Amino acid sequence: MARKPKLAVWKFASCDGCQLSLLDCEDELLAIGEAVEIANFAEVSRAVVRGPYDISLVEGSITTPHDAERIHGVRRASKVLITIGACATAGGIQALRNFQDVKEFISIVYARPEYIRTLATSTAIADHVPVDFELRGCPINKRQLLEVLLAYLHGRRPLIHRHSVCMECKLRGTVCIMVSRRVPCLGPITHAGCGAICPLYQRGCYGCFGPNESPNVSSLSDAWLSAGAAPAEVVRVLQTFNAAAHPFADGAAALATRRVNATEQGA
Amino acid sequence: MVSPNSKVILERDRLQTILDAIRAQGFRILGPTVRDEAIIYDDISRVEDLPIGWTDEQGAGRYRLCKRSDQAVFGFIGGAHSSKQFLFLPREMIWKVVREGKGFRFVDTQRDSAPLAFFGVRSCDLHAISIQDKVFMPVDPGYRARREKALIVAVQCGLAGKTCFCASMGTGPRATGDFDLALTEILEKQRHYFVVEIGTQRGAEIMEHVSHQAAAASDLEKAEAATRRALSQMGRTMEASDVKDLLYRNYEHPQWDDVARRCLTCANCTLVCPTCFCSSLEDATDLSGDQSERRRQWDSCFNLEHSYLHGGNIRSSPKARYRQWMTHKLATWQDQFGTSGCVGCGRCITWCPVGIDITAEVRAIRESEKRHGND
Numbered sequence: 001m002a003r004k005p006k007l008a009v010w011k012f013a014s015c016d017g018c019q020l021s022l023l024d025c026e027d028e029l030l031a032i033g034e035a036v037e038i039a040n041f042a043e044v045s046r047a048v049v050r051g052p053y054d055i056s057l058v059e060g061s062i063t064t065p066h067d068a069e070r071i072h073g074v075r076r077a078s079k080v081l082i083t084i085g086a087c088a089t090a091g092g093i094q095a096l097r098n099f100q101d102v103k104e105f106i107s108i109v110y111a112r113p114e115y116i117r118t119l120a121t122s123t124a125i126a127d128h129v130p131v132d133f134e135l136r137g138c139p140i141n142k143r144q145l146l147e148v149l150l151a152y153l154h155g156r157r158p159l160i161h162r163h164s165v166c167m168e169c170k171l172r173g174t175v176c177i178m179v180s181r182r183v184p185c186l187g188p189i190t191h192a193g194c195g196a197i198c199p200l201y202q203r204g205c206y207g208c209f210g211p212n213e214s215p216n217v218s219s220l221s222d223a224w225l226s227a228g229a230a231p232a233e234v235v236r237v238l239q240t241f242n243a244a245a246h247p248f249a250d251g252a253a254a255l256a257t258r259r260v261n262a263t264e265q266g267a
Numbered sequence: 268m269v270s271p272n273s274k275v276i277l278e279r280d281r282l283q284t285i286l287d288a289i290r291a292q293g294f295r296i297l298g299p300t301v302r303d304e305a306i307i308y309d310d311i312s313r314v315e316d317l318p319i320g321w322t323d324e325q326g327a328g329r330y331r332l333c334k335r336s337d338q339a340v341f342g343f344i345g346g347a348h349s350s351k352q353f354l355f356l357p358r359e360m361i362w363k364v365v366r367e368g369k370g371f372r373f374v375d376t377q378r379d380s381a382p383l384a385f386f387g388v389r390s391c392d393l394h395a396i397s398i399q400d401k402v403f404m405p406v407d408p409g410y411r412a413r414r415e416k417a418l419i420v421a422v423q424c425g426l427a428g429k430t431c432f433c434a435s436m437g438t439g440p441r442a443t444g445d446f447d448l449a450l451t452e453i454l455e456k457q458r459h460y461f462v463v464e465i466g467t468q469r470g471a472e473i474m475e476h477v478s479h480q481a482a483a484a485s486d487l488e489k490a491e492a493a494t495r496r497a498l499s500q501m502g503r504t505m506e507a508s509d510v511k512d513l514l515y516r517n518y519e520h521p522q523w524d525d526v527a528r529r530c531l532t533c534a535n536c537t538l539v540c541p542t543c544f545c546s547s548l549e550d551a552t553d554l555s556g557d558q559s560e561r562r563r564q565w566d567s568c569f570n571l572e573h574s575y576l577h578g579g580n581i582r583s584s585p586k587a588r589y590r591q592w593m594t595h596k597l598a599t600w601q602d603q604f605g606t607s608g609c610v611g612c613g614r615c616i617t618w619c620p621v622g623i624d625i626t627a628e629v630r631a632i633r634e635s636e637k638r639h640g641n642d
Contacts, residue, residue, distance in 0.1 A: 035555075150554060154552050156552070159549045159551060161570075162571065163569075163571070163572065164533040164534060167565075167567070170347075170357070170535065170538035170539070171357045171538075173352065175302075175304070175305040175307060175346065175347060176347065176535065176620065178620045179328055179617065179618050179619075188535070188620050189533075213570070213572075214532045215531075216528075216529075216530065219528065219530070220531055220620070223328070
C-alpha cells in the first residue's frame with residue numbers, strides 16, 4: 001500500500017478555533033484519518049512524526065521574532081503549505097496593533113515589560129513565506145477546509161469562490177437586508193465562504209472572511225454613510241478580524257481622513 | 268363552458284377554489300408570500316399565504332414592505348425573487364459518477380418532481396421566462412422538463428413601481444400571451460373580484476373546477492382601466508429602440524468609469540435579473556476518490572472567476588465587467604437571441620445595494636452624445 005500523505009497542523013498567534021474545525025468534521029473525521037497520516041497536530045496528540053510533511057495547515061499570524069523565524073522551518077518542511085483563517089491570511093484581530101503604538105500597550109499592560117518580546121505588527125503568513133493556498137474566515141468553514149484538503153489530496157483545484165457574500169445570499173434565497181431593511185452589511189465587499197449566515201438572521205455581514213476578489217470599499221462606505229452611519233462606525237466594522245487586509249485597511253484609512261476633514265470643516 | 272381566449276369572472280371569496288383546482292391536478296404551487304419583510308416566491312396552498320393587504324415601495328437600492336389600506340391580494344410590485352429560481356435552479360447536480368472496479372458508472376440524478384404551477388406571474392416575468400426558454404430549452408434537459416410541465420397563472424398589473432419600465436421594453440404591463448390563466452384584480456367598495464383570461468386548454472380545464480360567472484363588458488373595461496393605471500404609474504423609462512447601436516458606439520465612453528466607481532461588483536443585479544443565465548460547473552470528489560459529482564450553480568459576469576481563461580482574466584476591471592453586463596443585456600443579446608435581454612422589471616435597480624440604475628446609465632451616455640455629437 002502506498003504511503004499515506006503526512007498532514008501537519010501548525011499554530012502561530014491565534015485562538016485555535018480554525019484548527020479545531022478539522023476536529024469539527026465529525027462525520028468525515030475517520031475518513032480523513034484513513035486518507036492521511038496526522039503527523040503533527042497538538043490539539044489531537046502529543047505524538048509528533050518527523051517531517052517533511054505533504055500538507056501543512058498553518059493557523060495564526062506572525063507577531064513575535066521567534067515566530068517570524070519558526071515559519072521558515074515550517075515552510076522548509078512542507079511540500080504544500082495552506083494557511084487557514086483570518087489570522088494566518090490577514091493578520092487577524094490582533095493586527096489592530098498595526099494601527100497603534102505597541103510599546104505603549106506593553107508598558108501599560110505588563111508589570112515587567114522587559115520580558116515581552118513582540119513585534120510591532122501582526123502579519124499574514126504570506127508576508128513571510130510563499131503560501132500555496134489561503135483559506136479565509138474567522139473561523140474558517142469546515143466544509144471549505146475539507147474541500148481544500150480533498151483538492152490537494154486528489155491533485156485538483158480547490159472549489160473555493162472568492163466572490164461576494166451576496167452570491168451566497170442569493171443562492172439560498174435570502175432577501176437582501178441592506179436593500180429591504182437598510183441594515184448596514186459588508187456582504188458586497190466580503191469574501192464568500194460562510195454561507196451568508198448573518199444576513200439569514202437579519203444581521204449585516206461582519207466581514208469575517210475578509211475582502212473579496214474585487215472589493216469596492218469606498219462605494220460601500222458611501223452607501224453606509226448615506227444610510228446614516230457615522231464614518232467612525234464604518235471604520236470600526238472594517239477594523240475587525242481582517243483589519244490589516246489591504247482593501248479594508250485602505251478603506252478605513254480613507255474614511256479616517258474624511259473624518260478629519262469633516263471635523264476641520266466643522267471647526 | 269370555458270374555452271381558451273374567453274374571459275370569465277371569479278369572485279374574491281372563491282379564489283381558494285382556483286388554488287384547490289390547481290393542486291388537485293398534482294401541481295406544486297409557487298406564488299408570492301410575505302417572509303422576512305419582503306414579498307418572496309415560495310410554496311403556497313391557501314389564499315391566506317398570499318400578500319393580502321401588503322404592498323412594496325421600491326426605489327434605487329431601496330425596498331420597503333408596507334401595509335395597504337385595503338385588502339388587495341395582488342396590490343404589490345414584487346420582490347427579488349422570480350420564477351427563475353425554480354426553473355433555472357441556483358444549484359443543480361448535473362451528474363454523479365461512481366468508481367466500480369477498474370471502470371466507473373454514471374448515476375442518474377434527474378429526479379421526477381411534481382410539476383410546478385407559478386401563481387401570480389407578471390407580464391415582465393412572462394417575457395423573462397420566454398427569453399430564458401431560448402437559452403435553455405434546446406440544451407438543458409432539467410430546465411426543459413420543469414418548463415414543459417409548468418402551469419402559469421399570470422396576474423395583470425394594476426399598479427407599477429418606481430423602478431418599473433416594462434412599458435419602455437415592450438413587455439408590459441398587460442400580459443397578452445404565454446399564460447394558462449391571467450387574473451386582473453378589481454377591488455371596489457362593494458365588490459372584490461377577478462377577471463380571468465383563459466389562455467390555454469389547460470387553463471380552461473382548471474376553470475371547469477372553479478365556480479365562475481360570465482364577464483360583462485363593464486368588467487372587461489375595468490380590467491383595461493387597471494392596465495392603464497399601471498401604465499400611468501411606470502416609474503422609469505428607457506429609450507430602447509436604438510440602445511443597441513448607442514452602446515456599440517460607446518464602448519469607450521467615460522460613463523463606464525463613472526459607474527465603475529460606484530459598482531460593488533457584488534453580482535446582485537445579475538442574480539435578481541430574471542433573464543441572466545450564467546452558471547459555473549464544478550467537479551467535486553469525495554474523500555475516498557470513489558465518487559465524483561458535477562454541479563452547476565448560478566454565476567455572474569461580475570465574478571472574476573467567471574471570466575478567467577487559461578493564464579488570466581479577460582475582464583479584470585469593474586468597468587469591463589459592468590460594461591459587459593449592460594452591453595450584453597441591452598445590445599449583444601439582440602444579436603445572440605433576437606430579443607433584448609431586459610424586460611424592464613427594475614429588479615437590478617431596486618436590489619443594487621448602491622442603487623445603480625440601468626436606465627440612468629443609458630440616459631447618461633445618450634445625453635452626452637447629444638451634447639457632444641457621436642463622432
